[in-house]
Amino acid sequence: xxxxxxxxxxxxxxxxxxxxxxxCILIVxxxxxxxxxxxxxxxxxxxxxxPCPGCGITRAAILLLTGRWQQAWQMNPVIFPIVLSAxxxxxxxxxxxxxxxxxxWIIMGIAIMLLAVYILHMKRYFPGREPYSxxxxxxxxxxxxxxxxxxx
Numbered sequence: 001x002x003x004x005x006x007x008x009x010x011x012x013x014x015x016x017x018x019x020x021x022x023x024c025i026l027i028v029x030x031x032x033x034x035x036x037x038x039x040x041x042x043x044x045x046x047x048x049x050x051p052c053p054g055c056g057i058t059r060a061a062i063l064l065l066t067g068r069w070q071q072a073w074q075m076n077p078v079i080f081p082i083v084l085s086a087x088x089x090x091x092x093x094x095x096x097x098x099x100x101x102x103x104x105w106i107i108m109g110i111a112i113m114l115l116a117v118y119i120l121h122m123k124r125y126f127p128g129r130e131p132y133s134x135x136x137x138x139x140x141x142x143x144x145x146x147x148x149x150x151x152x
Contacts, residue, residue, distance in 0.1 A: 042055065045138070049135040049136065049151060056076035056130075056132075057076050060078075061083075063075055064080075078113045088100065
């Protein structure tokens, strides 16, 4: 019985990997290439030079995965509800084989938290502390010469 349950979990996981694996690989390649070429993978930051509400999430995730929880919290505390939500979704999807219908509400709550943290951190840290700093050489700066002066 346990062996059959394990097979079902693997089948669901492999189905998702087959369906979304290429997309995940493309996202990773995009992030790597844009970071190397432009110093950021964020299209908002690349376009405006300003950080977006999700700024610091990738770095916070890396810090969290490497056991630096306090630094992850300082980078972007919303990483914790994001990880808990992902675990909740994964548990429902793969182990319990049920839909997590409340995920839309959880995602909405995370979006609100991201926006609230963004506003607080922008007021507190912009432009002095990463990731809440201005990225020079952005697209708007290249199009509108006065834009850089407006951002100072």
